[in-house]
Structures are given as C-alpha cells and as structure tokens.
Amino acid sequence: MPVDAASQAEREQIERPDGADLVVGILDAEHAGESGAILAMAREALGGLTGISRAVVLCNNGVLSPDPVVPEAQGADVAPSVILLNLQAPDAAEPHPRSRFQAYRSVLATAAKLEARACAVIASAPHAAMPQWIYRLVQPILELGFDLVAPHYTRHRMEGLLNTSILSPLCRALYGEHLQNPMGPDFAVSAKLLQLLLDQDPGVHRGNGGNVAASIASTAICGGLQVCESHLGARAQPPTDWMNVSSLLAEVLGPVFLDVERQAASWQKIRGSRPTPGFGSPEEVTEVSGVVDVHRMIESFQLGAQTLQEIWGIVLPPTTLLELRRLSRLPPDHFRMPDELWVRIVYDFALGHRLRTISRDHLLRSLTPLYLGWIASYALQVETAGPAEIEARIEQLSKAFETSKPYLVSRWRWPDRFNP
C-alpha cells in the first residue's frame, strides 16, 4: 500500500525515524479549515490515554493551510506531541465511496510506515463528539490489547439499513461475531491487524476496488485476533440519495462478496456466533415520530418482480422466484418479506457473484428492487415499534441468517446441485 496521497514534505515527516504511537485519520470534509480545532480535539482525546508520546493526525479535507505540516509546538515533554498532516483532497470527478476507500488506504499505509501501535479512522463523527470517539476507539487497543474496535452507533429505526439487512447479519452468520457495523466507517486497528491487512495479496485489494474496510472485520476474526465494539453514540450522516441506491449496493456489496469468496475456507468451518465485547454505554435513542411512506419502494419491488425475473432467474432458484412473484401481488398493507426468503436471496446473490453467471455489476444492481422491498417490509413491521422491539426484530433477522448458513455452505460447495 503506497503512501501515494502525501506530499513530499509530508513524506519526510512520515519517514522520520522516531515514528508514532498512534495515527488518527479524520476523513470528514465537515472539518475543512479547522486545523487548530482538530489539533485541540486530538490533544483532548489523547489526554486520557497513557503511553502515547507521539501521534499523527491525518486529515483528508485538503483545504487546510497550504503548509502541509502543522506540528504541535508546545509541551512535547508534558503532553504527547501531535502532528497534523493533510491527505490529498479527494478528486471531484471520483465517486464519493471510491475517494473514501483511497483515504482509508492512505491512513493505514501511513500508520504502517510509522509503525504505529494503533490506527484509528474517524469518518462520521459529529463535531462535538470527536475527542470521545477517538478515545473510545483507541483505548481498547492501547490499554486492553484488542486488535479491532468496531463502532456501535445509536441509530434510529430507519438508519443503517444496509448494515441491518445484510452486512451485520452476514458477518454474524459467517464469522460468528455480533458486530453492528463490520465495515465501520469509523474503526481502530492494532499494529498486528494492520500488518495482516498489509500482508494480504495486493491483487485482492485491487480487485475489490480498494475497499479495505470490507475486509477488516473478516481479516481480524479469521486471523484469530481480538475484536470488540465501542458505543459511540449517534453519527453524522449525509442525506440519503435514493436515486443511486443501486450504485451504493454495487460499491458496498461487491467488495463484501469478494471478501466472502476470499475467506470461504475459514467461514465454512465456523459454527454459531458469540456476542462481541462492548465498551462504553449505549445512548438512549431519541424517539422520532414520522410517517413512513413505503408505496414507492413497493412499486419498485413490483416493477422488478415483473421485469427482472429473467435476470433473477439466473441466480435465484425457482421456489424463491415463485415466492417473490406471490409477494409482488400482495396489497401494500400486507406486504411482508419473510426473513428466510431475504436470507436466501442474499446468499444466492453472494454465490452468483462468485460464479459470475452474469456480469457482477448487473447482478448487484439487480438486487436494488429486492432491497427496497425488504426496506418496505421492515418499515411496515417497525412502524409502531419501540427500541426494544426493533432490537428483537433485528435479532430475529440475524438468527435467520445463522439458521440458513447450511444452505449457503451447501450451495457454495455444490453450486450445480438442485436446491428446492
């Protein structure tokens, strides 16, 4: 992983022999032009940690002062010395997720270069909570010996839908860890995990579009490293772009399915799951009352069921297609997608991605109406539910993923065998 995003002066700083104990990447454009504030926040976060003599903060907003390096001038003997470096500004022409993946790679590469004991990436912290987030992510690594600290956010019922519906239960079923957000976007890794990530075949990283975040959790778990979660509170999220859901699915699920393929030998041996140790206390979810209009999503699902049968038929077995057709005829008020059906769809798409029975981009984009159908069904189910009921609903889905794991294993090993 080259340090390709740093300037010459920054490289000189990075290559100084004294290295750093901690590298923090702040990948949020909201903090543009706040070099002083970022340094102050980093100092505040590091104040509670012991054994840190030098920390490097990387910021990717690209619009800080033209001087690439802003060293912390005061109190190097008393407090940890903090250095702020700029990562290259994201290319405006590049899609947002791809520039984010580049930034992840640069932060991890810098941490490896500096032989840091821990590396944290902060991508969605609200301004006021930044110091606490840095502390909560880094502390379990530096003081408790964990290797990966994944985030646990306080979410409203309609937040983190892709995580709720696919990423988290898939990670739980395949790798046996209950992680709310296996792909971050905020996380911290130890030097050991960093080394494992860097030792992976670079071709794999090129193949998965550089989305290193997709393989962090699986690499840690399959490598036998210590994984935990840290309760961070509510996160700052950009407004949802409903017109580009298919691009999002392709960007996120492509690398995840590639990683599933890469780790196939490991996850086929894992049985059951266990709760992941958690740090910090979960915050109360503030109740938001609102009307959820799911009609358009159901329409989208119905249109998909009418027109994409031919494409779905390449990856889904006939019984699933039959159930989908039946589901598309239900009136909106009774629209409910059974968990078992959704789980089989996800598993069959993961298998279809592996077998390349159709173009991978087509495959992932054709999942969009099904995903919107699941959201509609979920939204109707939790419309009047409280936090505890929502948790129970998510738990039920996760268990369905675990229960159906033998189906995936069987299809993975014998893809040509008929599966009713």
Next chain:
Amino acid sequence: MWDQVAQDLSHSMTGMLSRLAGLLPGLVGLVLALLLSALVTWAAVAILRRSLTAVHFDRRVAQWGFPALAELSPARSPTLLVVRVMACLLMLLGFLIGISAFDVTLTSELAFRVFAYLPNVLAAAFVLAAGNLIARFLARSVLIGAVNMNLQYARLLSAGVKWLVTVLSVAMALEHLEIGGGIIRLAFGILFGGIVLALALAVGLGSKELVSRSLDREAGKAASQNFQEPVGHL
C-alpha cells in the same frame, strides 16, 4: 438409315457412359474424402472435448466475463459450441477436398471461390456473435437501470436497445457477406430509423414520469421517499 441411327445412338451412349465412368473416380474420391474427414473430425472432436472438459472451459468462459456465450450455446455449454463449430469446419474442409478430386475446372474453381469466400463468412459470423453479445449486455444494463429508476417502460427501452444493436450487427454481417448491396443499406436505414423513432416516441410520451423523478431528485433526495425521520443505508 436405321443402321446410322443405331450407330449414332450407340456412340452417344458409349460417350455418355464413358463420361459417367470418368466421373466415378472423382465420386469415389469425394466419398473417401468425406469418410476420411469424418474419421478425422471424430478423433479431433473427441480430443478437443476431453481437453476442454479437463480445463473446465465452461466455467472459465464465465470467469473470463463471457457468461452470455453459455446462453447461446447448445445445452448452455460453450464446450459443445466450440466442438460443434470445429466439427462443421473439418467436414466442410473434407467436402471441399473431395470436390477438388473431380479434377474438373468447374469444381476446382468452385472450391477456390469457396475458400476465397471463407474469410468473409468468418468475419460475418464474428460480427454477428459480437453483436449478439453486445446487444444482450446493453439490453440488460438498460433494463436494470430503467427498473431501478422505476420507469414503467423499462422492458420496452431494453428491447429497443437490443434490436438496435442486433439490426446494426446483421447489416454489418450482410455487408461482409456481400449480399444485398444497396437494398440492405436502404433497409437498414429504414429499420434503424424506425426503431430510433419508436424509442423516441416511447421515451417522449413516458418522459413525464422521468422529469417528475428528476425534479424529485433536485427537490431533495430523502424527501423523494417521503421519510420524515433520519434514514441511512450504512
């Protein structure tokens, strides 16, 4: 007089029979060439099929990014397709060699012309195959994209794109085969123009929906789904 008639008849019959007898070695040669080529074809096909099966050719074709080739193949097996194409080519070669055995100027010229025409046939076949693959790929892209944009006429758009590319590739193949000439160009122009016009009308009539969605998008992405609470995917 009758003697002369009988003599003429006998001459013509002898000539006819001797000409037929002259053709016999050629016919035997043709049959032998066909038998030999059938034997060679059988052996070559058996070796080729075993080799392709051994290297998992069907799976590799899909992995190389040509899953559509399986759909075009008999029994959805690209191996079978390659084997059958090879068998046809070998049999054709044997037939042409057999024809040459007649040692008649006409047959030799025929064989020469067929050989000279073969590159055109191969080029046309390649253009048709490539056109078919591209048409399927583009049709699928358009179908998925249109469904994801919630356009009700997604199937029509997809079919339009598929036919556009198919008509284009067929016209190009006919051009390579030197069949039709000006008529093909004229027919292609009319057909292509007709499809474009039909698509333009379909899109134009249905564009109200598209414009309203674009306006939705401009007005506010989250608002387009009427959610009044925080919504996010990741």
